[in-house]
Amino acid sequence: MYSKIGILTVLCWLPIFVFSQDCNLILSGKVNDSGNGQPLDYVNVYLEDHGTGAVSDSSGFFRINDLCPGHYHVLISHIGCESKRLFIDIEEDTELQIEMDHSTHELGSVQISASATSATTQSNEALNEQSIRDNAHKNLSNMLESVTGVSTLKNGNISKPVVHGLYGNRITILNNGIAQSGQQWGNDHAPEIDPLVANKIRVIKGVGSLEYQGANLGGVILVEPKRIDKEPHLHGKGNYFFETNGLSNGVNIQVQQYHPTVAWKVNGTFKKSGDKRAAKYFLKNTGGQEADFALQLEKAFSEQFSTDLYVSSFNTELGVLKGSHIGNLTDLESALTRDEPFFTEKKFSYEIEAPRQAVHHQLLKLHSKYILNDRQIFDFTVAGQLNVRKEYDIRRGERSDIPAMNLRQFSTFLEGKYRHEFDDNLHLKSGVQFNFIDNTNDPDTGVSPLIPDYFTYESAAFAILTKKLNSWFFELGGRYDNALQNAAFFSQTVPRELLQYSDFFHNISATGGFTYRPNHDFSIAYNLGYTTRNPAVNELYSSGLHQGVSGIEEGDANLSPERSLKTTLSLIGTIKEKLSFESLFYLQQIDDYIYLNPQDEIRLTIRGAFPVFRYEQTKAQIYGLDLRADYEITQPLSLELTYSYLRGRDLTSDVPLINMPSNNLTGSLKYVVQQWNKFENIEFELTDKYVFEQQNFLSEQDFVAPPKGYNLLGFQIATDIQLKTTRLRAFTKVDNLLNVSYRDYLNRQRYFADDMGINITAGVSVPF
Amino acid sequence: MKKLSLLITLFSTILIFTACKKDPEEVVDEEVITTLRYTLTPDSGGTPVVLSFQDLDGDGGDAPIVMGGTLAANETYSGVMVLLNESESPAEDVTEEIEEDDDHHQFFFQSTLGGLSVSYDDEDGDGNPLGLKTNLSTGSAGSGQLTVTLRHEPNKSASGVADGNIENAGGETDIEVEFDIDVQ
Numbered sequence: 001m002y003s004k005i006g007i008l009t010v011l012c013w014l015p016i017f018v019f020s021q022d023c024n025l026i027l028s029g030k031v032n033d034s035g036n037g038q039p040l041d042y043v044n045v046y047l048e049d050h051g052t053g054a055v056s057d058s059s060g061f062f063r064i065n066d067l068c069p070g071h072y073h074v075l076i077s078h079i080g081c082e083s084k085r086l087f088i089d090i091e092e093d094t095e096l097q098i099e100m101d102h103s104t105h106e107l108g109s110v111q112i113s114a115s116a117t118s119a120t121t122q123s124n125e126a127l128n129e130q131s132i133r134d135n136a137h138k139n140l141s142n143m144l145e146s147v148t149g150v151s152t153l154k155n156g157n158i159s160k161p162v163v164h165g166l167y168g169n170r171i172t173i174l175n176n177g178i179a180q181s182g183q184q185w186g187n188d189h190a191p192e193i194d195p196l197v198a199n200k201i202r203v204i205k206g207v208g209s210l211e212y213q214g215a216n217l218g219g220v221i222l223v224e225p226k227r228i229d230k231e232p233h234l235h236g237k238g239n240y241f242f243e244t245n246g247l248s249n250g251v252n253i254q255v256q257q258y259h260p261t262v263a264w265k266v267n268g269t270f271k272k273s274g275d276k277r278a279a280k281y282f283l284k285n286t287g288g289q290e291a292d293f294a295l296q297l298e299k300a301f302s303e304q305f306s307t308d309l310y311v312s313s314f315n316t317e318l319g320v321l322k323g324s325h326i327g328n329l330t331d332l333e334s335a336l337t338r339d340e341p342f343f344t345e346k347k348f349s350y351e352i353e354a355p356r357q358a359v360h361h362q363l364l365k366l367h368s369k370y371i372l373n374d375r376q377i378f379d380f381t382v383a384g385q386l387n388v389r390k391e392y393d394i395r396r397g398e399r400s401d402i403p404a405m406n407l408r409q410f411s412t413f414l415e416g417k418y419r420h421e422f423d424d425n426l427h428l429k430s431g432v433q434f435n436f437i438d439n440t441n442d443p444d445t446g447v448s449p450l451i452p453d454y455f456t457y458e459s460a461a462f463a464i465l466t467k468k469l470n471s472w473f474f475e476l477g478g479r480y481d482n483a484l485q486n487a488a489f490f491s492q493t494v495p496r497e498l499l500q501y502s503d504f505f506h507n508i509s510a511t512g513g514f515t516y517r518p519n520h521d522f523s524i525a526y527n528l529g530y531t532t533r534n535p536a537v538n539e540l541y542s543s544g545l546h547q548g549v550s551g552i553e554e555g556d557a558n559l560s561p562e563r564s565l566k567t568t569l570s571l572i573g574t575i576k577e578k579l580s581f582e583s584l585f586y587l588q589q590i591d592d593y594i595y596l597n598p599q600d601e602i603r604l605t606i607r608g609a610f611p612v613f614r615y616e617q618t619k620a621q622i623y624g625l626d627l628r629a630d631y632e633i634t635q636p637l638s639l640e641l642t643y644s645y646l647r648g649r650d651l652t653s654d655v656p657l658i659n660m661p662s663n664n665l666t667g668s669l670k671y672v673v674q675q676w677n678k679f680e681n682i683e684f685e686l687t688d689k690y691v692f693e694q695q696n697f698l699s700e701q702d703f704v705a706p707p708k709g710y711n712l713l714g715f716q717i718a719t720d721i722q723l724k725t726t727r728l729r730a731f732t733k734v735d736n737l738l739n740v741s742y743r744d745y746l747n748r749q750r751y752f753a754d755d756m757g758i759n760i761t762a763g764v765s766v767p768f
Numbered sequence: 769m770k771k772l773s774l775l776i777t778l779f780s781t782i783l784i785f786t787a788c789k790k791d792p793e794e795v796v797d798e799e800v801i802t803t804l805r806y807t808l809t810p811d812s813g814g815t816p817v818v819l820s821f822q823d824l825d826g827d828g829g830d831a832p833i834v835m836g837g838t839l840a841a842n843e844t845y846s847g848v849m850v851l852l853n854e855s856e857s858p859a860e861d862v863t864e865e866i867e868e869d870d871d872h873h874q875f876f877f878q879s880t881l882g883g884l885s886v887s888y889d890d891e892d893g894d895g896n897p898l899g900l901k902t903n904l905s906t907g908s909a910g911s912g913q914l915t916v917t918l919r920h921e922p923n924k925s926a927s928g929v930a931d932g933n934i935e936n937a938g939g940e941t942d943i944e945v946e947f948d949i950d951v952q
Contacts, residue, residue: 327941342938446798488790608944
């Protein structure tokens with residue numbers, strides 16, 4: 001395999017004027033591998049409207065003769081690559097310059113050859129459009145599991161991403177450039193984003209790029225819809241998938257059209273699934289349904305000024321395993337001793353009952369770009385978000401239809417950004433941001449809220465300077481944030497009193513790093529970042545019973561901000577075009593790390609005795625290694641290995657940090673058949689994932705020891721199907737092929753039930 | 769200069785907003801049970817014994833007041849359970865709610881005292897035990913604990929549950945209180 005950077009990209013096409021006659025035009029061009037700049041052979045260039053095409057030769061050249069003037073849809077495909085469509089207008093002989101790459105994983109730190117503004121010394125990895133569509137049945141977090149160093153914290157089918165051991169308040173998820181604003185503090189609160197709207201999902205594994213709002217202690221996840229293609233015809237894509245486990249069905253449709261007045265793109269997704277099945281039994285009440293919609297509008301008013309609008313709506317309802325609903329510690333202990341969870345039934349059902357969650361998230365974003373001159377660009381963004389989260393419990397007296405928790409969060413975001421390219425090598429990016437959050441509990445729940453009502457006002461300013469110098473690339477940035485939090489809640493005393501708190505915090509972040517790339521085959525990147533994160537409202541003031549963990553959680557109003565220093569070192573290289581590898585070492589130290597510490601106190605209530613947890617601070621250290629290697633055994637057969645190692649320690653008490661991801665090792669053997677009848681790029685992949693037992697753990701830190709290590713075998717076939725006028729993509733895969741019973745350490749459902757058993761998925765993507 | 773003035777505007781907005789404080793509406797907790805009273809009347813006549821658990825300020829705050837009791841040896845008692853929410857005034861009778869939703873509730877009684885046993889004296893619409901009315905019989909003298917548990921949505925058809933065995937009941941614990949008992 002060739003070295004891997006960049007998903008299939010078409011940088012530019014350069015029309016060359018040649019005097020021409022009717023139907024005598026030539027379309028020619030050259031294809032290069034974007035990784036090493038070498039010519040790429042056997043690339044199919046196919047004119048869909050015409051039914052003809054050509055294949056690139058060993059120098060990367062291709063040529064199609066005898067074309068009439070007109071519009072053409074060009075499909076470019078290559079073994080192991082994501083196919084790409086182009087719309088071109090042929091009026092004279094035309095030459096295309098095409099760059100493409102094989103990989104589903106893109107590494108940002110080696111992009112210095114492409115564009116210095118998008119480059120960074122932060123380690124980052126991305127999923128491209130094809131791998132998003134081949135995993136259309138997964139939610140955002142599960143999709144990201146294929147990125148090394150990213151794991152998921154789950155509660156059954158609810159999952160949230162963990163980057164290098166950190167999650168929730170410590171990472172930022174950006175939906176089309178806007179930080180997702182919701183109830184991120186909850187371990188069973190999944191990000192409210194439909195990944196199928198994205199053309200690329202990128203994970204930055206450093207302290208986070210400083211241009212984004214939020215406390216990026218662990219990393220940043222960017223969900224990025226692409227700009228609308230300059231294609232005057234109505235085009236789109238339909239995706240459908242089916243899963244045997246849970247009998248899930250999902251449809252996604254994307255339609256777009258470019259017009260000089262306004263370009264538009266519409267995206268809709270609908271998913272429904274029923275009870276999932278572990279190897280030996282159904283997991284009652286683990287179904288879900290989702291309906292999402294997004295609209296993208298783009299308008300260029302002039303060469304200098306353009307505006308785009310993005311509206312998205314995410315709506316989901318998710319069931320929580322019935323047997324995991326517990327009242328007190330006795331219930332938990334009796335659930336822990338069972339092989340099969342309570343309420344397990346023999347039959348499958350689509351029904352979702354309490355306990356369940358219903359979550360709605362709306363986003364509106366208006367962005368304008370003003371190009372002052374060749375060197376200076378201004379960006380202005382206004383965004384609003386509304387997040388409504390309702391959680392239903394099993395309640396007495398027909399109250400199960402009244403949410404036990406009903407939170408509404410409204411936020412507005414304003415941003416002004418300024419980019420200045422002093423010369424081709426020295427770039428500045430700077431900006432100011434303002435964010436307002438209004439978080440309100442609905443008082444009709446009939447349950448005292450766990451977290452208070454609050455207003456937050458955040459202001460920030462940042463500047464990032466990048467400099468390219470021969471094979472070197474340097475980055476230096478700083479950011480200042482302040483946050484005012486006004487929280488209010490009622491005390492638990494008799495009579496109850498209204499308590500109002502106001503806290504003001506300053507946060508400072510700084511980052512610096514370099515990338516050195518002496519040649520196309522090797523690069524080294526180093527980054528050092530300092531970030532502070534002020535305590536979130538739940539950490540300061542939450543008070544009461546957290547049903548999910550059978551504990552009473554108490555905030556501490558005197559917490560101080562966390563201060564984190566993280567350093568990353570990545571080495572990326574290719575050896576003799578046979579072996580390519582990416583490795584990332586990281587070390588992070590967090591002073592005043594906020595965590596829930598079990599207290600000696602056991603509190604007696606009418607529901608029995610509960611352990612008490614308090615938010616406390618300590619000095620924490622996390623270090624680890626992400627490794628990915630690709631080896632081409634013989635031409636169509638290759639082997640990929642990924643390994644993630646992580647260790648977290650509480651340095652003050654010299655004990656392990658809990659809820660840290662287990663180490664894991666994945667190997668996959670891939671065999672590609674270039675063509676068979678109408679099938680092209682037929683990929684067979686056998687994958688084996690081994691997750692080690694979490695041994696970095698003390699028995700008094702949890703109710704039950706971490707589950708044993710487990711091994712999951714999977715198999716996948718994916719192919720392009722070239723029909724006369726269209727090119728389909730189809731895949732089928734089997735997960736947990738041997739139907740193994742296992743439990744995962746980061747899945748809270750492990751206290752009660754096994755994880756998912758065998759699952760067969762089939763999906764097809766149809767462009768039109 | 770333009771940037772600076774924008775910054776100043778932003779930061780001065782902050783100062784204006786400082787005056788804005790959240791003013792939440794008080795939530796009335798609806799499903800609270802503050803008080804359990806288990807009244808045991810001797811079948812042979814005499815003064816009833818009342819076991820009670822009372823926690824007026826809910827979870828946290830002041831510790832609950834738990835009153836155990838002294839029972840006569842080799843005696844049978846008729847037990848009546850009353851549940852109240854005394855954080856409201858007048859106090860709400862939660863017992864009625866349990867009666868209305870009897871097929872989704874069941875009391876369980878466990879004792880460390882030899883010879884002390886509790887049997888059900890009522891049933892739900894399906895003929896399964898509920899436990900608001902019970903018969904308690906004592907054995908020889910001694911002291912120990914009696915634990916009263918109320919389960920919401922137990923699996924009443926699971927093995928042994930109809931006989932008062934809590935082991936396979938499942939569901940969510942609404943009440944779990946422990947009383948000190950002297951049998952004389």
